[in-house]
Amino acid sequence: MRGKFSGFLLLPQILFIILFGVFVEYDTVAGPRNASSTAGIEEFDNLYPMFQDVHVMIFIGFGFLMTFLKRYGFGSVGFNFMLAAFVIQWTILMRGCLDLEDIKDGKINISLESFLNADFACGAVLISFGAVLGVLGPIQLIVMAVLEVVFYSVNEFVIAHKFQISDIGGSMVIHTFGAYFGLAVSLMHWKPEFKNSHPKEESVYHADIFAMIGTLFLWLFWPSFNGAPAAGSIIGERAVINTVFSLAAAGVCGFAMSSIVDKSGKISMVHVQNATLAGGVAAGAVANLKLGPLGAIIIGSASGLLSVAGYAYITPAIQKHMKIHDTCGVHNLHGMPGVLSGFAAVVFAKLTTATTYTDIELAAIYPGRVNNLDFQQQANLQLAGLAVTLGIAIFAMCCIAQIYCIKTFV
Amino acid sequence: MRGKFSGFLLLPQILFIILFGVFVEYDTVAGPRNASSTAGIEEFDNLYPMFQDVHVMIFIGFGFLMTFLKRYGFGSVGFNFMLAAFVIQWTILMRGCLDLEDIKDGKINISLESFLNADFACGAVLISFGAVLGVLGPIQLIVMAVLEVVFYSVNEFVIAHKFQISDIGGSMVIHTFGAYFGLAVSLMHWKPEFKNSHPKEESVYHADIFAMIGTLFLWLFWPSFNGAPAAGSIIGERAVINTVFSLAAAGVCGFAMSSIVDKSGKISMVHVQNATLAGGVAAGAVANLKLGPLGAIIIGSASGLLSVAGYAYITPAIQKHMKIHDTCGVHNLHGMPGVLSGFAAVVFAKLTTATTYTDIELAAIYPGRVNNLDFQQQANLQLAGLAVTLGIAIFAMCCIAQIYCIKTFV
Amino acid sequence: MRGKFSGFLLLPQILFIILFGVFVEYDTVAGPRNASSTAGIEEFDNLYPMFQDVHVMIFIGFGFLMTFLKRYGFGSVGFNFMLAAFVIQWTILMRGCLDLEDIKDGKINISLESFLNADFACGAVLISFGAVLGVLGPIQLIVMAVLEVVFYSVNEFVIAHKFQISDIGGSMVIHTFGAYFGLAVSLMHWKPEFKNSHPKEESVYHADIFAMIGTLFLWLFWPSFNGAPAAGSIIGERAVINTVFSLAAAGVCGFAMSSIVDKSGKISMVHVQNATLAGGVAAGAVANLKLGPLGAIIIGSASGLLSVAGYAYITPAIQKHMKIHDTCGVHNLHGMPGVLSGFAAVVFAKLTTATTYTDIELAAIYPGRVNNLDFQQQANLQLAGLAVTLGIAIFAMCCIAQIYCIKTFV
Structure with missing residues (x-):
């Protein structure tokens, strides 16, 4: 085990060193630029605070959200850290391969935005990690991360670049993909003893307060998550405002619903820690659209209610009947609210008219619509994007990954 | 209980949805704006990092500051979260009613500043919550929050809009109001057993470290609290500098005084967790004025000493003699330092001369003085503002709230 | 004890009040400036988010990084807080004495940058604190802080102002100095019982999760630490990018190496909490240089491996043979990676040619080279700077401090 685990980390790291040496260069912003130009500096200054929030x-x-389970505290924070440090490097290379990074003269040009996109890929991997926490060992987690980033980038390439769908906060690309990929991995690792709830998975008092650290930082900084891709533009502010409204509504509804689903009316800490965040996921695919404060609050309220219902009724059912063990309940926090957000994006695309957005807004929100104002087509593409995401997450993982990789190597 | 609690959250939430639908719209910054205009973007970019700190x-x-009590850990973080998510929405509507929000065509126009102001109202409610932690149940807390936001907005309307007092960090509007409102609520809920110290209120080791998370984030980000209303202007930087000096001085004096008031010279964690923050409150009403580094350090030092003295001598006395139970000692952290800051604002208004500030500064600090340089009158208004704040907090609460609302409904 | 400790805090605080009154004034940015000028505001707005990260x-x-030890939890967070609040004020005066602050008309002119520099001095003092945690009492810590800031400022004056070395993230000025100063203090306070590991110094489960809060905030915000001195310029973005790469690589290598040095292949939490951060220290002196992503990842990887090796082999050896007790292992996190970074800065200065940087960059990175492109001389100065830092840290402390101050007073 000793050498094997280290090898699974150090060999890729050596490979990273070689590949970064050959293929990666600073973007002109950080590199050999005409010294009097300050074009990129303002962009950096606008993005940096939001990047740090993400x-x-x-x-x-x-990391801390997952500490609520009795004995996984250090494991969740620690492996979360390890996976994210690994995935940041791997994602830049993988996205570069698919032309999703800025490429000049055959080199990937790094700017702060590269790290933002790498953090987003970390998000997807860590969501999947939440589904299989305590089930996969450290080496299996690294293998999962390596593979997941490949499929994640392919999915992003298809739906964001080819279909040109709008998904500013990554509700499809990050949350839906991460959740269903994780559930597919979990399905492959089903063991009969998962039918009964795991004693390690009871929550404990101190652990619940640690988990609240994770919850609150996610809740507070989610507006930056949904707004960062449009930092410094008018779209960015709208994304922030919609997300704050959605999160506040999900917060209130999460508390209320938690008391409703409990027989004695008690509020469950697990519900509070997770359902309150569903508002951020649900706002993701539509945060930059003109939902109006009303639309944002309705979406947030619905996601909070849905997420608690998921914890109370759906997770136990899929564990019992579908042999899928979902340690942290990512289906309720990321899966269903992500799909909800995807459908909301279809609806709002349908409702868009030629006068809804200015041209500059349109270029940022629906780049495919600038020269072709057929918003019915945009709605279809949004729906196709959601379907592709679910498809790639579940089927690619089930078929390819199971056969070739995870079970063989580990 | 089950349905009742959820009802007290969901009915207002449904009302919020209706009212937001009818009365609330994006500000032009986030909405249907001429696409080539970027006027509001810079404002947003300057405010956003400070908003996130707040x-x-x-x-x-x-939330975490209040975890220091033995068995209230989750309650404090959890209800703190619930109340704040609720109050953010309620405050926007209430401030809109009183014309404190930006109103156009009969609609409240939302921008990031609306959320900053909503967070400030949350501050007042959560200070009151600190006074009655463990005393009021969840439904009572919601009723308190609903009522407090009404009186909070009325007080802001009177002293900030009508009197045009200077109170950038809300020492009067937020801290003094929140503390004395909370103490008034506590007075109404006095029970004889509070005379003896509550066993649940002893602090425990791990809880003390959790509380330090709350303390430190408050201490670190307080300059943003006092500076955010003037983000992006020269006044904002001075507010930050004064607040950092005041907090550093309060930190040193809080530690020193804590050792002095203990018979064996030991430092009390509760003092450290609270008195170190008094410097932020005490700087609040004067942070944007030309105190000089000297003035800021003197105010901070005084507040640190005063606050520890309050914990050691004043809180036990008011508990014994005035039948007011102050669970977290908000009188020492917010009440007295807030009043101190209010008096400092009177003194500095008196000391102002025609040459102290430029016209642009004057318009930001003392808008009423731009065309009328009578700073003696400003000092009188500042004093009146402090009196009105105390009056509305205590009397309105004692008379109206007790009779009509809290005791009846719950 | 009671009066003595408070006296050691309050007497300097009173002295601070007097000295700030006589010698300190706002910078024109916050003070009596022509109201229409907005020159300093943009600078403030660019620096503020990075300052808050630092x-x-x-x-x-x-504070939290040091909570990993069983019984020092509150002591580490609490005294960390006290020392830092004290040192912020003291540093501004001390740096002012040596002309390192902005002086006009005989007064130190305060701006946000003064606080950034004061925070950096806090960093050095707190690193030294980590070496002697549990060994020095509170009064001794204050005396150490007072003296350390003097030598810290002298060292900064010599190597940054006289030699004009490049050390943007303070790997020499802050980390190397703080670590070896702390180790020298520890050497003076050696007790035979330190030979056996201290029972108080075992780590415990909850404490390890608290420590991860410290670790993660350090890891996340280190790019701001290395980038803040060049906030708002092209050099700042490069510093951020290099530091993120170095930290990610150190993270992966820290996990891998921790498993290698353990006989059963288990990952040590102490290694994870510290070695992952070595990448930030190691990037410090070279973060603004054109390392390329490759260079940054190599430096980070090396520092992660070196730091874990230090915990496993070097710290036990110096404890046994050199009578130096290093409570938190600052030699591994700050000492060796700091020296590594210092040597890297020598190498990269040697590799610089006339075409590497533009003139504006050169003025920011190597101010001494603008009119004299002898980079061999710069390399020599960088080496001399490293030597002076180690010399001042160790010898000045050993000779002067031991004789005159610490042992006498306390």
């Missing part, structure tokens, strides 16, 4: 979400937010 | 203070800072 | 690192990061 960075905190990935490492503190996701 | 957001962290409200949810992480206040 | 602020979080000093108070939350360092």
Whole structure:
């Protein structure tokens, strides 16, 4: 075990060193630029605070959110850290391969935005990690991360670049993909003893307060998650405002619904820790659209109610009947709210008219619509994007990964 | 209980959805704006990092600060979260009613500043919550929050809009109001057993470290709290500098005084967790004025000493003689330092001369003085503002709220 | 004890009040400036988010990182807080004495940058604190802080101002200095019982999760630490990018190496909490240089491996043979990676040619080279800077401090 685990980390790291040496260069912003130009500096200054918020979400937010389980505390924070440090490097290379990074003269040009996109890929991997926490060992987690980033990038390439769908906060690309990929991995690792609830998975008092650190930083910084891709533009502010409204509504509804589903009316800490965040996921695919405060609050309220219902009724059912063990309940926090957000994006695309957005907005939101104002087609593409995401997450994982990789190597 | 609690959350939430639908719209910044205009973007970019700091203070800072009590850990973080998510929505509507929000064509126009102001109202409610932690149940807390936001907005309307007092960090509007409102609520809920110290209120080791998370984030981000209303202007930087000096001085004096008031010279964790923050409150009403580094350090030092003295001598006395139970000691952290800051604002208004500030500064600090340089009158208004705040907090609460609402409904 | 400790805090605080009154004034940015000028505002707005990140690192990061020891939890967070609040004020005065602050008309002119530099001095003091945690009492810590800031400022004056070395993230000025100063203090306070490992110094489960809060905030915000001195310029973005790469690589290598040095292949939490951060220290002196992503990843990887090796082999050896007790292992996190970074800075200065940087970059990176492109001389100065840092840290402390101050007073 000793050498094997280290090998699974160090060999890729050596490969990273070689590949970064050959293929990666600073973007002109950080590199050999005409010294009097300051074009990129303002962009950097606008993005940096939002990037740091997202960075905190990935490492503190996701890491601590998962500490609520009795004996996984250190494992969740620690492996979360390890996977994210690994995935940041791997994602830049993988996205570069698929032309999703800025390429010049055959080199990937790195800027702060590269790290933002790498953090987003970490998000997807860590969501999947939440589904299989305590089930996969460290080496299996690394293998899963390596593979997941490949499929994640392919999915992003198809739906964001080819279909040109709108998904600013990554509700499809990150949350839906990460959740269903994780559930597919979990399905492959089903063991009969999962039918009964795991004693390690009871929550404990101190652990619940640690988990609240994760919850709160996620809740607070989610507006940056949904707004960062449009930092410094008018779209960015709208994404922030919609997300705050959605999160506030999900917060209130999460508390209320938690008391409703409990026989004695008690509020469950697990519900509070997770359902309150569903508002951020649900706002993701539509945060930059003109939902109006009303639309944002309705979406947030619905996601909070849905997420608690998921914890109370759906997770036990899929564990019992579908042989899928979902340690942290990612289906309720990321899966269903992500799909909800995907459908909302279809609806709002349908409702868009030629006068809804200015041309500059349109270029940022629906780049495919600038020269072709057929919003019915955009709605179809949004729906196709959601279907492709689910398809790639579940089937690719089930078929390819099971056969060739995870079971063989480990 | 089950349905009742959920009802007290969901009915207002449904009302929010209706009212937001009818009365709330994006500000032009986030909405149907001429696409080539970028006027509001810079404003947003300057405010956003400070807003997020304030957001962290409200949810992480206040939430974790109150975890120091033995068995209220989850209650404090959890209800803190619930109340704040609720109050953010309610405040926007209430402030809109009183014309404190930006109104156009009969609609409240939302921008990031609306959320900053909503977070400030959350601050007041959570300070009151600190006074009655463990005393009020969840439904009573919601009723308190609904009512407090009404009186909070009325007080803001009177002293900020009508009197045009200077109170950038809300020492009067937020801290003094929140503390004395909370103490008034506590007075109404006095029970004889509070005379003896509550066993649940002893602090425990791990809880003390959790509380330090709250303390430190409050201490670190307080400069943003006092500076955010003037983000992106020269006044904002001075507010930050004064607040950092005041907090550093309060930190040193809090530690020193804690050792002095203990018979064996030991430092009390509760003092450290609270008195170190008094410097932020005490700087609040004067942070944007030309105190000089000297003035800021003197105010901070005084507040640190005063706050520890309050914990050691004043809180036990008011508990014994005035039948007011102050669970978290908000009188020492927010009440007295807030009043101190209010008096400092009177003194500095008196000391102002025609040459102290430029016209642009004057318009930001003392809008009423731009065309009328009578600073003696400003000092009188500042004093009146402090009196009105105390009056509305205590009397309105004692008379109206007790009779009509809290005791009847719950 | 009671009066003595408070006296050691309050007497300097009174002195601070007097000295700030006589010698300190706002910078024109915050003070009596022509109201129509907005020159300093943009600078403030660019620096503020990075300053707050550094602020979080000093108070939350360092404070919680040291909670991993069984019984020092509150002591580490609490005294960390006290020392930092004290040192912020003291540093501004001390740096002012040596002309390192902005002086006009005989007064130190305060701006946000003054606080950033004060936070950096706090960093050095808190690193030294980590070496002697549990060994020095509170009064001794204050005396150490007072003296350390003097030598810290002298060292900064010599190597940054006189030699004009490049050390943007303070790997020499802060980390190397702080670590070896702390080890020298520890050497003076050696007790025979330190030979056996201290029972208080075992790590415990909850404490390890608290420590991860410190670790993660340090890891996340280190790019701001290395980038803040060049906030708002092209050099700042490169510093951020290099530091993120170095930290990610150190993270992966820290996990891998931790498993290698353990006989059963288990990952040590102490290694994870510390070695992952070595990448930030190691990038410090070279973060603004054109390392290329390759260079940054190699430096980070090396530092992660070196740091774990230090915990496993070097710390036990120096404890046994050199009578130096290093409570938190600052030699591994700050000492060796700092020296590594210093040597890297020598190498990269040697590799610089006339075409590597533009003139504007050169003025920011190597101000001494603008009119004299002898980079061999720069390399020599970098080496001399490293030597002076080690010399001042160790010898000045050993000779002067032991004789005159610490042992006498306390």
